Amino acid sequence: MAKKVKIDFNRVPKPVRYVIAIGLPLVILLLFFFIYYRPKSAEIKALKSEIQKQEQEITNAERKLAKLPELKAKYNVLVMELDDLKRQLPEEKEVSGLLKQVSDLGIESGLVINLWKPANKRVHSSGILYEIPVKVEMSGSYHNLGVFFSKLTTLNRIVNLKNIKLGRPRPSGKEAVLQIALDTVTFSAIPEKELKKMKKSKKKKRRR
Structure with a gap:
Protein backbone atom coordinates (compact mmCIF):
# COMPACT_ATOMS: atom_id res chain seq x y z
CA MET A 1 0.00 0.00 0.00
CA LEU A 89 -27.16 42.52 -95.36
CA PRO A 90 -27.73 40.46 -98.48
CA GLU A 91 -26.48 36.92 -98.72
CA GLU A 92 -23.44 36.59 -100.96
CA LYS A 93 -25.54 35.09 -103.77
CA GLU A 94 -27.81 38.17 -103.64
CA VAL A 95 -24.98 40.70 -103.96
CA SER A 96 -24.84 40.64 -107.78
CA GLY A 97 -28.58 41.40 -107.88
CA LEU A 98 -28.13 44.28 -105.43
CA LEU A 99 -25.27 45.76 -107.47
CA LYS A 100 -27.38 45.55 -110.63
CA GLN A 101 -30.13 47.35 -108.74
CA VAL A 102 -27.69 50.15 -107.84
CA SER A 103 -26.58 50.38 -111.47
CA ASP A 104 -30.20 50.53 -112.64
CA LEU A 105 -30.91 53.34 -110.16
CA GLY A 106 -28.03 55.32 -111.68
CA ILE A 107 -29.46 54.91 -115.17
CA GLU A 108 -32.98 55.75 -113.95
CA SER A 109 -31.56 58.93 -112.40
CA GLY A 110 -30.28 60.05 -115.81
CA LEU A 111 -26.63 59.17 -115.24
CA VAL A 112 -24.49 57.49 -117.89
CA ILE A 113 -22.50 54.54 -116.52
CA ASN A 114 -19.04 54.64 -118.13
CA LEU A 115 -17.36 52.07 -115.88
CA TRP A 116 -18.73 49.40 -113.55
CA LYS A 117 -15.84 47.28 -112.25
CA PRO A 118 -16.42 44.98 -109.25
CA ALA A 119 -13.27 44.27 -107.20
CA ASN A 120 -12.45 41.20 -105.13
CA LYS A 121 -14.37 40.88 -101.91
CA ARG A 122 -12.42 41.42 -98.70
CA VAL A 123 -13.03 40.72 -95.04
CA HIS A 124 -14.39 43.71 -93.13
CA SER A 125 -12.53 44.88 -89.99
CA SER A 126 -15.37 43.40 -87.89
CA GLY A 127 -14.30 39.93 -89.03
CA ILE A 128 -17.90 38.82 -89.66
CA LEU A 129 -18.66 40.61 -92.94
CA TYR A 130 -17.41 40.68 -96.50
CA GLU A 131 -16.94 44.03 -98.22
CA ILE A 132 -17.80 43.94 -101.92
CA PRO A 133 -16.42 47.10 -103.59
CA VAL A 134 -17.24 48.29 -107.11
CA LYS A 135 -15.33 51.02 -108.92
CA VAL A 136 -17.80 53.25 -110.75
CA GLU A 137 -17.39 56.07 -113.27
CA MET A 138 -20.45 58.01 -114.38
CA SER A 139 -21.35 61.23 -116.10
CA GLY A 140 -24.34 63.48 -115.58
CA SER A 141 -25.58 66.68 -114.01
CA TYR A 142 -25.60 67.68 -110.36
CA HIS A 143 -29.35 67.13 -110.41
CA ASN A 144 -28.97 63.60 -111.81
CA LEU A 145 -26.39 62.81 -109.12
CA GLY A 146 -28.66 64.15 -106.37
CA VAL A 147 -31.54 62.01 -107.62
CA PHE A 148 -29.25 58.95 -107.64
CA PHE A 149 -28.12 59.55 -104.05
CA SER A 150 -31.75 60.02 -102.99
CA LYS A 151 -32.81 56.75 -104.64
CA LEU A 152 -30.01 54.86 -102.88
CA THR A 153 -31.49 55.80 -99.50
CA THR A 154 -34.68 53.93 -100.40
CA LEU A 155 -32.86 50.61 -100.65
CA ASN A 156 -33.47 48.21 -97.78
CA ARG A 157 -29.86 47.05 -98.05
CA ILE A 158 -26.67 48.75 -96.87
CA VAL A 159 -24.77 50.46 -99.69
CA ASN A 160 -21.93 52.87 -98.94
CA LEU A 161 -20.40 55.37 -101.34
CA LYS A 162 -16.72 56.18 -100.84
CA ASN A 163 -13.95 58.18 -102.50
CA ILE A 164 -16.38 60.39 -104.44
CA LYS A 165 -14.59 62.57 -106.98
CA LEU A 166 -16.32 65.16 -109.16
CA GLY A 167 -14.68 66.46 -112.33
CA ARG A 168 -15.09 69.93 -113.75
CA PRO A 169 -18.59 70.46 -115.18
CA ARG A 170 -18.84 70.95 -118.94
CA PRO A 171 -21.72 72.78 -120.60
CA SER A 172 -24.12 70.42 -122.39
CA GLY A 173 -27.37 71.99 -123.50
CA LYS A 174 -29.20 73.57 -120.58
CA GLU A 175 -27.22 71.68 -117.92
CA ALA A 176 -23.58 71.23 -117.06
CA VAL A 177 -22.33 67.64 -117.22
CA LEU A 178 -19.58 66.42 -114.93
CA GLN A 179 -17.54 63.25 -114.64
CA ILE A 180 -18.15 61.32 -111.42
CA ALA A 181 -15.89 58.65 -109.95
CA LEU A 182 -16.73 56.75 -106.78
CA ASP A 183 -16.50 53.41 -105.02
CA THR A 184 -19.72 51.62 -104.23
CA VAL A 185 -19.38 49.25 -101.28
CA THR A 186 -21.95 46.74 -100.14
CA PHE A 187 -21.67 44.01 -97.55
CA SER A 188 -22.63 40.40 -97.05
CA ALA A 189 -22.49 38.22 -93.96
CA ILE A 190 -19.69 35.66 -94.00
CA PRO A 191 -21.25 32.16 -93.98
CA GLU A 192 -20.86 30.25 -90.71
CA LYS A 193 -18.70 27.53 -92.30
CA GLU A 194 -16.25 30.10 -93.65
CA LEU A 195 -16.12 31.87 -90.28
CA LYS A 196 -15.13 28.61 -88.58
CA LYS A 197 -12.39 28.01 -91.17
CA MET A 198 -11.06 31.54 -90.67
CA LYS A 199 -10.97 31.08 -86.88
CA LYS A 200 -9.10 27.78 -87.22
CA SER A 201 -6.61 29.41 -89.58
CA LYS A 202 -5.98 32.25 -87.08
CA LYS A 203 -5.39 29.75 -84.26
CA LYS A 204 -2.82 27.88 -86.37
CA LYS A 205 -0.96 31.12 -87.15
CA ARG A 206 -0.82 32.03 -83.44
CA ARG A 207 0.70 28.66 -82.56
CA ARG A 208 3.57 29.15 -85.02
Whole structure:
Protein backbone atom coordinates (compact mmCIF):
# COMPACT_ATOMS: atom_id res chain seq x y z
CA MET A 1 0.00 0.00 0.00
CA ALA A 2 1.44 3.35 -1.06
CA LYS A 3 2.32 5.79 1.66
CA LYS A 4 0.86 9.29 1.57
CA VAL A 5 3.47 11.97 1.26
CA LYS A 6 2.76 15.11 3.23
CA ILE A 7 4.59 18.35 2.53
CA ASP A 8 4.95 20.79 5.35
CA PHE A 9 5.07 24.16 3.60
CA ASN A 10 6.09 25.80 6.84
CA ARG A 11 9.44 24.07 6.54
CA VAL A 12 9.87 25.14 2.92
CA PRO A 13 12.13 28.18 2.68
CA LYS A 14 10.35 31.45 2.02
CA PRO A 15 12.07 32.13 -1.33
CA VAL A 16 10.97 28.73 -2.58
CA ARG A 17 7.44 29.35 -1.34
CA TYR A 18 7.39 32.68 -3.21
CA VAL A 19 8.58 30.96 -6.37
CA ILE A 20 5.86 28.30 -6.03
CA ALA A 21 3.19 30.90 -5.23
CA ILE A 22 4.09 33.06 -8.23
CA GLY A 23 5.42 30.46 -10.63
CA LEU A 24 2.61 27.90 -10.42
CA PRO A 25 -0.17 30.30 -11.54
CA LEU A 26 2.19 31.63 -14.21
CA VAL A 27 2.84 28.12 -15.52
CA ILE A 28 -0.91 27.42 -15.56
CA LEU A 29 -1.50 30.72 -17.39
CA LEU A 30 1.19 29.94 -19.96
CA LEU A 31 -0.19 26.44 -20.50
CA PHE A 32 -3.68 27.92 -21.00
CA PHE A 33 -2.30 30.48 -23.49
CA PHE A 34 -0.30 28.05 -25.63
CA ILE A 35 -2.61 25.02 -25.43
CA TYR A 36 -6.03 26.67 -25.64
CA TYR A 37 -6.11 30.44 -26.20
CA ARG A 38 -3.50 30.80 -28.95
CA PRO A 39 -4.92 28.05 -31.26
CA LYS A 40 -8.46 29.31 -30.68
CA SER A 41 -7.38 32.88 -31.38
CA ALA A 42 -5.82 31.82 -34.70
CA GLU A 43 -8.98 29.88 -35.55
CA ILE A 44 -11.15 32.91 -34.74
CA LYS A 45 -8.93 35.14 -36.88
CA ALA A 46 -9.16 32.71 -39.82
CA LEU A 47 -12.95 32.52 -39.45
CA LYS A 48 -13.24 36.32 -39.36
CA SER A 49 -11.16 36.55 -42.54
CA GLU A 50 -13.35 33.94 -44.26
CA ILE A 51 -16.51 35.77 -43.12
CA GLN A 52 -15.20 39.06 -44.54
CA LYS A 53 -14.39 37.32 -47.82
CA GLN A 54 -17.87 35.80 -48.00
CA GLU A 55 -19.45 39.17 -47.17
CA GLN A 56 -17.48 40.79 -50.01
CA GLU A 57 -18.59 38.08 -52.43
CA ILE A 58 -22.20 38.54 -51.33
CA THR A 59 -21.91 42.32 -51.83
CA ASN A 60 -20.44 41.83 -55.32
CA ALA A 61 -23.16 39.32 -56.19
CA GLU A 62 -25.86 41.72 -54.98
CA ARG A 63 -24.38 44.52 -57.12
CA LYS A 64 -24.34 42.28 -60.18
CA LEU A 65 -27.87 41.12 -59.42
CA ALA A 66 -29.03 44.73 -59.18
CA LYS A 67 -27.53 45.42 -62.64
CA LEU A 68 -28.99 42.26 -64.18
CA PRO A 69 -32.24 43.85 -65.48
CA GLU A 70 -30.22 46.70 -67.04
CA LEU A 71 -27.76 44.26 -68.65
CA LYS A 72 -30.63 42.13 -69.99
CA ALA A 73 -32.28 45.23 -71.48
CA LYS A 74 -29.02 46.27 -73.18
CA TYR A 75 -28.53 42.72 -74.45
CA ASN A 76 -32.04 42.64 -75.94
CA VAL A 77 -31.42 45.99 -77.67
CA LEU A 78 -28.14 44.70 -79.15
CA VAL A 79 -29.84 41.51 -80.37
CA MET A 80 -32.57 43.58 -82.05
CA GLU A 81 -29.97 45.85 -83.67
CA LEU A 82 -28.02 42.82 -84.89
CA ASP A 83 -31.16 41.22 -86.35
CA ASP A 84 -32.03 44.51 -88.06
CA LEU A 85 -28.50 44.77 -89.47
CA LYS A 86 -28.63 41.19 -90.74
CA ARG A 87 -31.86 41.97 -92.58
CA GLN A 88 -30.03 44.80 -94.35
CA LEU A 89 -27.16 42.52 -95.36
CA PRO A 90 -27.73 40.46 -98.48
CA GLU A 91 -26.48 36.92 -98.72
CA GLU A 92 -23.44 36.59 -100.96
CA LYS A 93 -25.54 35.09 -103.77
CA GLU A 94 -27.81 38.17 -103.64
CA VAL A 95 -24.98 40.70 -103.96
CA SER A 96 -24.84 40.64 -107.78
CA GLY A 97 -28.58 41.40 -107.88
CA LEU A 98 -28.13 44.28 -105.43
CA LEU A 99 -25.27 45.76 -107.47
CA LYS A 100 -27.38 45.55 -110.63
CA GLN A 101 -30.13 47.35 -108.74
CA VAL A 102 -27.69 50.15 -107.84
CA SER A 103 -26.58 50.38 -111.47
CA ASP A 104 -30.20 50.53 -112.64
CA LEU A 105 -30.91 53.34 -110.16
CA GLY A 106 -28.03 55.32 -111.68
CA ILE A 107 -29.46 54.91 -115.17
CA GLU A 108 -32.98 55.75 -113.95
CA SER A 109 -31.56 58.93 -112.40
CA GLY A 110 -30.28 60.05 -115.81
CA LEU A 111 -26.63 59.17 -115.24
CA VAL A 112 -24.49 57.49 -117.89
CA ILE A 113 -22.50 54.54 -116.52
CA ASN A 114 -19.04 54.64 -118.13
CA LEU A 115 -17.36 52.07 -115.88
CA TRP A 116 -18.73 49.40 -113.55
CA LYS A 117 -15.84 47.28 -112.25
CA PRO A 118 -16.42 44.98 -109.25
CA ALA A 119 -13.27 44.27 -107.20
CA ASN A 120 -12.45 41.20 -105.13
CA LYS A 121 -14.37 40.88 -101.91
CA ARG A 122 -12.42 41.42 -98.70
CA VAL A 123 -13.03 40.72 -95.04
CA HIS A 124 -14.39 43.71 -93.13
CA SER A 125 -12.53 44.88 -89.99
CA SER A 126 -15.37 43.40 -87.89
CA GLY A 127 -14.30 39.93 -89.03
CA ILE A 128 -17.90 38.82 -89.66
CA LEU A 129 -18.66 40.61 -92.94
CA TYR A 130 -17.41 40.68 -96.50
CA GLU A 131 -16.94 44.03 -98.22
CA ILE A 132 -17.80 43.94 -101.92
CA PRO A 133 -16.42 47.10 -103.59
CA VAL A 134 -17.24 48.29 -107.11
CA LYS A 135 -15.33 51.02 -108.92
CA VAL A 136 -17.80 53.25 -110.75
CA GLU A 137 -17.39 56.07 -113.27
CA MET A 138 -20.45 58.01 -114.38
CA SER A 139 -21.35 61.23 -116.10
CA GLY A 140 -24.34 63.48 -115.58
CA SER A 141 -25.58 66.68 -114.01
CA TYR A 142 -25.60 67.68 -110.36
CA HIS A 143 -29.35 67.13 -110.41
CA ASN A 144 -28.97 63.60 -111.81
CA LEU A 145 -26.39 62.81 -109.12
CA GLY A 146 -28.66 64.15 -106.37
CA VAL A 147 -31.54 62.01 -107.62
CA PHE A 148 -29.25 58.95 -107.64
CA PHE A 149 -28.12 59.55 -104.05
CA SER A 150 -31.75 60.02 -102.99
CA LYS A 151 -32.81 56.75 -104.64
CA LEU A 152 -30.01 54.86 -102.88
CA THR A 153 -31.49 55.80 -99.50
CA THR A 154 -34.68 53.93 -100.40
CA LEU A 155 -32.86 50.61 -100.65
CA ASN A 156 -33.47 48.21 -97.78
CA ARG A 157 -29.86 47.05 -98.05
CA ILE A 158 -26.67 48.75 -96.87
CA VAL A 159 -24.77 50.46 -99.69
CA ASN A 160 -21.93 52.87 -98.94
CA LEU A 161 -20.40 55.37 -101.34
CA LYS A 162 -16.72 56.18 -100.84
CA ASN A 163 -13.95 58.18 -102.50
CA ILE A 164 -16.38 60.39 -104.44
CA LYS A 165 -14.59 62.57 -106.98
CA LEU A 166 -16.32 65.16 -109.16
CA GLY A 167 -14.68 66.46 -112.33
CA ARG A 168 -15.09 69.93 -113.75
CA PRO A 169 -18.59 70.46 -115.18
CA ARG A 170 -18.84 70.95 -118.94
CA PRO A 171 -21.72 72.78 -120.60
CA SER A 172 -24.12 70.42 -122.39
CA GLY A 173 -27.37 71.99 -123.50
CA LYS A 174 -29.20 73.57 -120.58
CA GLU A 175 -27.22 71.68 -117.92
CA ALA A 176 -23.58 71.23 -117.06
CA VAL A 177 -22.33 67.64 -117.22
CA LEU A 178 -19.58 66.42 -114.93
CA GLN A 179 -17.54 63.25 -114.64
CA ILE A 180 -18.15 61.32 -111.42
CA ALA A 181 -15.89 58.65 -109.95
CA LEU A 182 -16.73 56.75 -106.78
CA ASP A 183 -16.50 53.41 -105.02
CA THR A 184 -19.72 51.62 -104.23
CA VAL A 185 -19.38 49.25 -101.28
CA THR A 186 -21.95 46.74 -100.14
CA PHE A 187 -21.67 44.01 -97.55
CA SER A 188 -22.63 40.40 -97.05
CA ALA A 189 -22.49 38.22 -93.96
CA ILE A 190 -19.69 35.66 -94.00
CA PRO A 191 -21.25 32.16 -93.98
CA GLU A 192 -20.86 30.25 -90.71
CA LYS A 193 -18.70 27.53 -92.30
CA GLU A 194 -16.25 30.10 -93.65
CA LEU A 195 -16.12 31.87 -90.28
CA LYS A 196 -15.13 28.61 -88.58
CA LYS A 197 -12.39 28.01 -91.17
CA MET A 198 -11.06 31.54 -90.67
CA LYS A 199 -10.97 31.08 -86.88
CA LYS A 200 -9.10 27.78 -87.22
CA SER A 201 -6.61 29.41 -89.58
CA LYS A 202 -5.98 32.25 -87.08
CA LYS A 203 -5.39 29.75 -84.26
CA LYS A 204 -2.82 27.88 -86.37
CA LYS A 205 -0.96 31.12 -87.15
CA ARG A 206 -0.82 32.03 -83.44
CA ARG A 207 0.70 28.66 -82.56
CA ARG A 208 3.57 29.15 -85.02
